[in-house]
Amino acid sequence: MNTRPLTYAQAIREALAQMMERDPRVFVIGQGVWSPWYVGTSMQDLDRQFGRERVIDSPVSENATTGVGIGAALAGMRPVVIHPRVDFMLLAVDQLVNEAANWCYMFGGQVSVPIVIRPIINRGGEQGAQHSQALHAWFMHVPGLKVVMPATPYDAKGLLVASILDDNPVLYVDDRWLYMETADVPEELYSVPIGQAAVRRAGRDATVVAISYMVKAAVEAGERLSHEGVDVEIIDVRSLKPLDDATILASVRKTGHVVVADSGWRTCGAAAEISARISEHAFDALRAPVARVALPDVPAPTSRALEGVYYVGADHIAAAVRRVLHERATHPLRGRASVPP
Amino acid sequence: MDDIPITLLRAMYVTMLRIRRFEEHVARLVERGEIKTPCHLYIGQEAVAAGICAALRVDDQIFGTHRSHGHYLAKGGDMQAMMAEIYGKRTGCSRGRGGSMHLIAPEVGLLGTVPIVSGTIPLAVGAALAAMLQGCDRVTVAFFGDGAMEEGTAHESLNLAAHRRLPVVFVCENNLYSSHLSLFERRARDNIVDAAAAHGLVGIRVDGNDAEAVHAAASQAVARARSGGGATFLECRTYRWRGHVGPSWDLDVGVKRKDELREWLSRDPIARLRQSLVSAGVPTEVLDRLDDDVQAEVARAEAYAKQSPYPAADELTMHVFYSEDASR
Numbered sequence: 001m002n003t004r005p006l007t008y009a010q011a012i013r014e015a016l017a018q019m020m021e022r023d024p025r026v027f028v029i030g031q032g033v034w035s036p037w038y039v040g041t042s043m044q045d046l047d048r049q050f051g052r053e054r055v056i057d058s059p060v061s062e063n064a065t066t067g068v069g070i071g072a073a074l075a076g077m078r079p080v081v082i083h084p085r086v087d088f089m090l091l092a093v094d095q096l097v098n099e100a101a102n103w104c105y106m107f108g109g110q111v112s113v114p115i116v117i118r119p120i121i122n123r124g125g126e127q128g129a130q131h132s133q134a135l136h137a138w139f140m141h142v143p144g145l146k147v148v149m150p151a152t153p154y155d156a157k158g159l160l161v162a163s164i165l166d167d168n169p170v171l172y173v174d175d176r177w178l179y180m181e182t183a184d185v186p187e188e189l190y191s192v193p194i195g196q197a198a199v200r201r202a203g204r205d206a207t208v209v210a211i212s213y214m215v216k217a218a219v220e221a222g223e224r225l226s227h228e229g230v231d232v233e234i235i236d237v238r239s240l241k242p243l244d245d246a247t248i249l250a251s252v253r254k255t256g257h258v259v260v261a262d263s264g265w266r267t268c269g270a271a272a273e274i275s276a277r278i279s280e281h282a283f284d285a286l287r288a289p290v291a292r293v294a295l296p297d298v299p300a301p302t303s304r305a306l307e308g309v310y311y312v313g314a315d316h317i318a319a320a321v322r323r324v325l326h327e328r329a330t331h332p333l334r335g336r337a338s339v340p341p
Numbered sequence: 342m343d344d345i346p347i348t349l350l351r352a353m354y355v356t357m358l359r360i361r362r363f364e365e366h367v368a369r370l371v372e373r374g375e376i377k378t379p380c381h382l383y384i385g386q387e388a389v390a391a392g393i394c395a396a397l398r399v400d401d402q403i404f405g406t407h408r409s410h411g412h413y414l415a416k417g418g419d420m421q422a423m424m425a426e427i428y429g430k431r432t433g434c435s436r437g438r439g440g441s442m443h444l445i446a447p448e449v450g451l452l453g454t455v456p457i458v459s460g461t462i463p464l465a466v467g468a469a470l471a472a473m474l475q476g477c478d479r480v481t482v483a484f485f486g487d488g489a490m491e492e493g494t495a496h497e498s499l500n501l502a503a504h505r506r507l508p509v510v511f512v513c514e515n516n517l518y519s520s521h522l523s524l525f526e527r528r529a530r531d532n533i534v535d536a537a538a539a540h541g542l543v544g545i546r547v548d549g550n551d552a553e554a555v556h557a558a559a560s561q562a563v564a565r566a567r568s569g570g571g572a573t574f575l576e577c578r579t580y581r582w583r584g585h586v587g588p589s590w591d592l593d594v595g596v597k598r599k600d601e602l603r604e605w606l607s608r609d610p611i612a613r614l615r616q617s618l619v620s621a622g623v624p625t626e627v628l629d630r631l632d633d634d635v636q637a638e639v640a641r642a643e644a645y646a647k648q649s650p651y652p653a654a655d656e657l658t659m660h661v662f663y664s665e666d667a668s669r
Contacts, residue, residue, distance in 0.1 A: 027474060054474070059504065064463040064497030071467020074452050075402065075481075077474060079467075094494070098457045099464065107445045107453060108436025109660030109667045143661050167663040 001186035009179040011153040012042040015160035016080065018189045020050050023078060026164060029056040029069055030082025030118075038084040039120065040179050066092035066117065070100050070169075073115040078164055083119040086173070087130045093138075100169040101144035112167040116160070121175040121212075121263070123300060126307065132300035134264040136173045136211075140241045140273060146170040147240040148194055151215035153183040155238055158192030165191060175213045175263065197244035199251070203233035206257035206321045209248055209274055211237045214261035214293070220314035225321055232321060240270055248274065249282050256287035259320040261312070266294040288327035291320040345553055347621050353395050353552045354618060354628070357387035357611050358635045360411040363420060366639045367410070367427065367441075368588035376427055378440035381456075383411035385550075385582035388610035389514050390415035392555025393482060393575075396563045399449055403482040404465045407442040407456035408581075412484050418446035424642035430649035437652040438660065458519075459485060459492035462511070466502045469509035469572075480566045482510045488519030490533050499540040499574065506571035510562045511542075513574065514549060516581040517601070521594040537574035549577030550610040553617065580605035 006014065019026045032038025034047050034057040047055040058065040062083065069081035083089035089096075096117060103113045123132035139147050146168055150156040156174065163170040200215060201222050210218040215236045222232040233251050237243070252258055258278055260271040275290040293316045301310055364384050370376045383390070386408075394403070394415035405412040413423055418434065426433025427441050435443050442456045452468065455461055465483030472479040489495050490513060502509050515533060517524045524531060537544025543565070547558045555577055562573035582602065584591030592599050615628055659667055 059497070059500055061497035061501060063494045064466070064501055067460075067463025067494065067498070068467035068470055068501060071404075071452075071464030071469075071481075072471040072474075073467070074464065075468035075471035075475075077471045094457065094460070095463065099455065099460060103453070104663045105660045106435060106439045106443045106455075108433070108438045109663060110436075110445065111447060111452075111668070112663035146662075167665075 001188050001190070003184040003186050005182050006153050006185040007041070007179060008153045008156045008174070008181045009040050009042040011157040011185050012160055012174065013044060013046065014185070015157040016043065016046060017049060019161060019164045020054065022189065025076065025078040026080065027054045027056070027077060028080045028082060029058050029065055030084070031058055031060060031065070031088070032084045033057050033082050039082065040176060042174070042179065062088055062091035063095050066095040067099065069115050069117070070095060070103070070113055073113045074111060078114050080116045080118060080164065083117065085122050085131060086119040086135050087133050089119045096139070096145070096169070097142050101142045104168065105144060113169050114167045115169050116163045116172055117169065118172045118174065121173060124177065124307065124311065126302045126304055127300070128302040129299035136171070136240060137264050137268060137270045137273070139171050140270060144169065145241065146194055147173065148238060149173045149212040149240060150238065151178065151210070151212050151236050153181060153185050155192050157185055158190050159194065159238065161189060162191035162194050166194060170194065173212070177213050178216065181216065192238070195239045195242040195244055197238055197247040198236045199233065199247065200236045201232060201234040203231040203255070205231045205255060206259065206325060207233045207235060207251040207255045208259045208261060208317055208321065209235045209237060210261040211240065211263065211270055213263050214317070217313040218261055218317050221317035221321065224314065224318050230321060230325065237274070243274070243277070245277055245281065248278065252278050252282045253285045256285055257321070257324045258286070258290045259293060259317060259324060260290060261293040261317050263312070264295060265297055266292060267297050269294050288324045291324050293317050293320050345556060347618070347623070349395060349556070350553070350614065350618055350621065351623070353391040353556065354611070354614050355631055355635065356391040356394070356415050357552065357614065358632055359414050359420065359638070360387045360390065361611055362632070362635045362639050363414065363642070364410055366643065368583065370643070371588050378427055378429065379586050380427065380441045381408040381586050382583040382588065383408050383581070385605065385610070386514055386516060386579045387411055388552035388555055388614070389512065389549045389577045389579055390484070392552045393512055393559045395556050396559035397450070397480065397482065401480045401482070401563070402450045402452050402468050403484065404452055404461035404468070405444065405454035405484045406461065406486060407454070408486070409444055409454035409484065410441070412454065413444045413446060413451055416446065416451045417449035418444065418451055420638060421642045421645040424646040425649045428646040428649070429651060430646055431652045432645070432649040459489040459494045461485070462489065462495050462498040463501070465509055466498045466507055469502065469507040470505065472508055473505070478508070478567045480508045480510065480563050482512055484512045484514065486519065487513060487515040487517065487524055487533060489513070490536060491519070491527065496536065496540070499536065499542060502572040503541040506569070508566035509572045510559065510566055511572065511574045513576045514579055515576050516579050518581065518585065518594070520585045521591070523597070534574065534576040542572050542574045544574040544576065546576045546578065549579030550608050550613065552610060552614045582606065
């Protein structure tokens with residue numbers, strides 16, 4: 001495959017453009033899709049390329065716009081509904097949960113809802129409580145929805161293609177903190193299978209299971225820890241639902257020490273679900289309790305002084321890894337380390 | 342208004358009778374405890390579903406509500422499959438996953454019914470957008486009640502449809518009650534139809550107990566949508582005879598319901614259409630025979646539903662996600 005460097009945002013745009021070229025059923029609707037101010041460069045000039053009949057900047061009506069996407073999907077289209085901020089998508093939770101998620105089941109599997117919902121996490125910069133939220137865990141909870149969160153330009157393109165090709169409602173959640181990440185991306189159309197995690201760094205001492213932006217943070221933490229002689233394995237979850245238990249559990253069985261890192265809140269967050277599954281299925285392999293790195297249960301503040309202590313990153317992951325390794329030495333269960341898996 | 346051909350009047354009459362007799366029987370089955378799923382009966386409103394759907398093609402699409410037995414039958418859904426669904430059977434139109442409130446008959450254009458108030462209004466707008474993007478002249482109808490016009494989503498949807506001139510017909514069945522609350526206990530003014538003009542749509546108030554009038558208004562609205570003239574809002578004034586849910590007459594709700602009901606019973610839409618047919622020269626024996634046939638059909642539907650198997654326990658997790666194999 002021919003590759004060239006693309007930013008994460010350009011990779012998203014390329015996936016949309018290539019799918020719209022290939023399939024006349026694909027169209028885009030959402031607020032701000034004609035405006036770089038809302039969606040960064042992730043949809044730049046898409047309206048010029050495909051026309052404003054197919055790239056629809058919508059009125060300020062999150063719930064109806066989402067419902068319009070669902071209705072169009074039921075009538076044979078493959079819509080991509082954009083919500084430039086997760087916070088505002090809360091007005092559309094009714095259509096997402098009551099309709100999109102339940103539809104296939106409540107009509108006995110006879111009809112599909114092939115829709116992609118793309119909420120964007122847009123935080124930091126003193127934007128505060130209603131411009132910063134990361135609520136992907138809510139949607140993992142709901143049967144009938146798939147949830148993917150790419151962390152690299154390659155996956156940003158491949159997972160978006162897979163989401164559009166999928167016959168079910170898929171939440172494709174991207175984070176603007178990743179938009180300038182640059183990496184080689186194939187020119188050709190390709191898809192990354194939904195439901196498969198990726199090992200970003202192989203290691204022996206501890207596993208960091210990371211989601212979206214936290215994968216980048218985990219890679220940084222892994223570099224730092226390697227200078228301390230700690231060899232970290234990093235799993236990029238990629239798909240929150242369905243979750244690739246097998247890849248995560250295999251790594252846990254290898255290292256026995258786990259940190260789960262997410263950019264959402266701690267309580268009932270994605271990290272909570274992942275750590276519960278590890279406890280259920282690999283308790284015997286754990287040499288220390290699973291540690292979570294997540295946001296404190298606090299709304300996003302504005303002042304930079306508070307933002308600095310609110311958000312989590314590489315430092316928190318590195319500290320958590322050190323902690324679980326230390327607990328290995330001091331924890332009452334440490335004797336279990338000699339028990340073969 | 343052009344005269345409606347007698348064959349069409351007769352077809353609407355049969356549709357209305359099928360709805361009425363089906364639901365009267367469902368009411369009995371609920372009273373006997375045979376049916377558990379919440380059933381919201383449409384009795385008294387039959388002229389709306391019959392009149393609107395008689396103006397549609399098979400490939401036109403509709404969405405309904407929790408009170409949609411009538412829409413299902415009027416659009417051509419199979420009566421046996423609906424009865425089986427209400428019984429929770431695997432042969433039901435939603436394979437025992439939907440019950441009375443989640444009906445579907447995609448082969449005749451009923452894309453789904455749901456109880457979330459105003460939930461299907463944007464879906465109908467989306468199906469209309471799909472028709473426009475696909476370049477075909479299909480029309481979509483959203484059926485909803487007067488309570489739905491108190492939801493923001495309804496207004497968002499009207500605006501979207503008007504702004505993009507989408508081929509959709511909004512059919513507000515104003516039966517004067519949202520659950521237990523009368524219209525006048527929920528709104529400052531009896532002005533639902535005015536919302537249409539505010540959103541830039543043609544809005545028409547129709548006597549929802551007059552099948553001929555409903556059909557005439559629907560025909561114009563559908564023609565406008567099909568020819569690129571955009572959406573229409575029809576407020577069909579009608580009355581539900583039974584309670585919000587179940588077979589009772591709900592005489593204890595609202596301040597005036599007891600007096601109103603008597604008045605509305607005298608405006609029975611089926612008796613009215615029967616009178617038109619008799620005036621047009623159709624013998625009453627012929628109309629009585631139609632009624633007998635419909636009652637026999639309802640009995641067959643009940644027998645079919647009772648004989649049908651329940652879904653197997655190991656099917657619980659089937660259909661959470663779509664698969665082509667399981668869809669057949």
